[in-house]
Amino acid sequence: MSSRHRPSIESRVYIPAPGEASDVELMPAGDVTDGVVRAGGTIRRPHQPQSLAVAAYLDWLEDAEFDASPRFLGRDAAGRDVLTFVPGQCAGSVPELWVQSEELLVSVARMLRRLHTASSGYIPREHPFPPKAVRPDSPDSAGRTLVCHLDVTPQNVVVRGGVAVGLVDFDLAGPSTAFKDSFNTAMHWTPLHDPADLWPGWESTDPFRRLRLFADAYGWDDGERRRLPAVGIEAMALSRERMRHNAAALGGGWARMWNDGVGELIGRRAAWLEANADALVAALTA
The missing domain is CATH 3.30.200 (Phosphorylase Kinase; domain 1)
Incomplete structure (x- = not known):
């Protein structure tokens, strides 16, 4: 329309x-x-x-x-x-094995790039996003921000014929940067987790290979690939701070996740990123 x-x-x-x-x-x-x-x-x-x-x-x-x-x-x-309603299939809370498809992974990265291209130039003046109680995402090195989805998990991607065709649940959308949104997406889809937190059936997946496939399909440049571990570790610290604040201030699902141990999970993910920083950069730049 x-x-x-x-x-x-x-x-x-x-x-x-x-x-x-x-x-x-x-x-x-x-x-x-x-x-x-x-x-x-x-x-x-x-x-x-x-x-x-x-x-x-x-x-x-x-x-x-x-x-x-x-x-x-x-x-x-x-x-x-x-x-x-966007028809198709979304993953369950524990993603099914079909979500491991490399074709699907690549299509998610390409869909996200299309989203960021479509979002370029959008400035939410008349209806701004509510400010974050915990500090907002900082702009990129050129001072740019972009309205992004910020929650491109397997549960929020609609799949038909084995490829991503839709993106739903924009509840967490807001100003950020394309690289932070794409890192967050890769974190969920690769996934970049401590092995103790992998979903059942995902133990044999290769996160380094999957991360490279995602990066190539999205189009990260060399600088972004080399900055990924540091950006990821910083993002985890901010994510944990926001989750703790929202659990106390908003309750509901935020409190449920916090009580279920999401703070500890984020801490383990940050430690895994730090321990594997060199291997991640090597996988992305070799």
């Missing part, structure tokens, strides 16, 4: 098709958002403080012809955000 013919975000109201409300399916709960349902060809999500910012970003992506994100349709009679 062209922005010239699109109602403002605040005034956009979704009117369901006849019989649509009877076709309701509860969607898997996310880490921090519960109560998401599918109704016909739509997804209904609880309205949140960042909802208007996310809706404006999705409008931008639509106008940029990025075809892998949902479209914001408005709010329904219950006040929920209504988005288009």
Whole structure:
């Protein structure tokens, strides 16, 4: 839909098709958002403080012809955000073995690069993202920031025919940098974990080979490849600080994750990145 013919975000109201409300399916709960349902060809999500910012970003992506994100349709009679449903398969909370596909990994990296290209130039002036209570991401060396997804996990990527075709759950979207978003994505998909925290069935995967495949498909330059361990270690320190703050301040899913030991997991991941820094750079630059 062209922005010239699109109602403002605040005034956009979704009117369901006849019989649509009877076709309701509860969607898997996310880490921090519960109560998401599918109704016909739509997804209904609880309205949140960042909802208007996310809706404006999705409008931008639509106008940029990025075809892998949902479209914001408005709010329904219950006040929920209504988005288009992106059909396909997403990984479970413990990713299935099909998620190990190298073809899928490469397609995720390419889709993320397309997202970042589509996001270029977007400045959320009218509907800014809520400021982070714990310090925001710093810009890159050229002083640039980019609105990014920031949560491209296997659970948030829609797959059809063995390749990534969609990206959902923009709850954590906000200003960051393309490299930080792509590092975060690679961390989940490679995955860059302490061996003690690998998902069952993932013990024999080669994170160094998978990281190189991701980097080549996304297009990291030599400087980014050499900076990855340091950027990753810094990101883990900030992630742990934010998780601890959100658990105490917001409760809910944040507190659940913190009580389940996510702080310790992040610490182990940082230690693994530090211990394997040279091997990671070698794998990326050889």
